Amino acid sequence: MGRKFFVGGNWKCNGTNEEVKKIISTLNAGDVPSQDVVEVVVSPPFVFLPLTKGSLRPDFHVAAQNCWVKKGGAYTGEISAEMLVNLDIPWVILGHSERRLILGESNEFVGDKVAYALSRGLKVIACVGETLEQRESGSTLEVVAAQTKAIADRVSDWTNVVVAYEPVWAIGTGKVATPAQAQEVHAELRKWLHANISPEVAASTRIIYGGSVNGANCKELAAQPDVDGFLVGGASLKPEFIDIIKSAEVKKSA
Numbered sequence: 615m616g617r618k619f620f621v622g623g624n625w626k627c628n629g630t631n632e633e634v635k636k637i638i639s640t641l642n643a644g645d646v647p648s649q650d651v652v653e654v655v656v657s658p659p660f661v662f663l664p665l666t667k668g669s670l671r672p673d674f675h676v677a678a679q680n681c682w683v684k685k686g687g688a689y690t691g692e693i694s695a696e697m698l699v700n701l702d703i704p705w706v707i708l709g710h711s712e713r714r715l716i717l718g719e720s721n722e723f724v725g726d727k728v729a730y731a732l733s734r735g736l737k738v739i740a741c742v743g744e745t746l747e748q749r750e751s752g753s754t755l756e757v758v759a760a761q762t763k764a765i766a767d768r769v770s771d772w773t774n775v776v777v778a779y780e781p782v783w784a785i786g787t788g789k790v791a792t793p794a795q796a797q798e799v800h801a802e803l804r805k806w807l808h809a810n811i812s813p814e815v816a817a818s819t820r821i822i823y824g825g826s827v828n829g830a831n832c833k834e835l836a837a838q839p840d841v842d843g844f845l846v847g848g849a850s851l852k853p854e855f856i857d858i859i860k861s862a863e864v865k866k867s868a
């Protein structure tokens with residue numbers, strides 16, 4: 615089953631109103647492959663979601679960077695899945711390592727969030743990935759399997775899930791995983807999905823890579839058989855994001 619290349623841009627906690635408008639106009643002017651070749655989703659901070667949704671080209675989609683774990687209510691500072699649905703925001707990023715590590719989101723909490731967001735009709739970019747310490751101690755696969763299992767325990771339909779493998783040591787550090795390192799973990803994750811969910815889910819679920827992806831390293835990473843796209847942080851704020859989207863062409867010609 616063909617997996618459409620997926621490029622997500624996670625703007626994280628960056629941008630002013632003016633800067634966001636500038637990023638959007640750069641994206642809108644970008645010459646990129648068609649939607650048949652690549653799915654593009656950008657994720658501004660919550661406050662810029664309406665502006666982004668309202669002015670972004672129609673072939674690019676929008677994601678929130680997080681949402682609450684259950685129905686909204688007395689949860690000060692949170693944004694519910696229902697609110698995102700109400701604003702017609704189709705995607706949400708969940709389990710980003712910055713939320714796991716800085717805000718203490720556990721595997722189970724992330725799993726609950728993924729299940730709830732899917733139940734409300736959102737599509738989810740679910741992030742997994744090991745720290746440097748975990749990699750150096752040889753527990754990378756164990757860590758990403760446990761993170762994925764917590765989601766799998768709560769989710770039966772994977773149609774609307776994209777898994778983002780983001781080694782924490784590569785995020786925002788300029789220290790990108792080598793294509794071989796990324797391929798190794800992606801292949802293992804796919805094997806895990808095959809053994810623990812189904813061959814169909816393993817074959818159809820997109821596993822994207824995140825961590826210091828830029829215009830210069832994206833093509834080599836995209837050429838790896840189990841790399842189905844990217845979740846881009848820093849470079850998604852820059853014009854080179856267009857080059858990263860274009861790396862989808864590598865897959866087309868593969």
Ligand SMILES: O=C[C@H](O)COP(=O)(O)O
Pocket residue numbers: 624710780784785786787788824825826827845846847848849
């Ligand atoms: O969500 C995106 C990742 O955290 C990657 O961030 P980065 O491209 O700035 O390393």
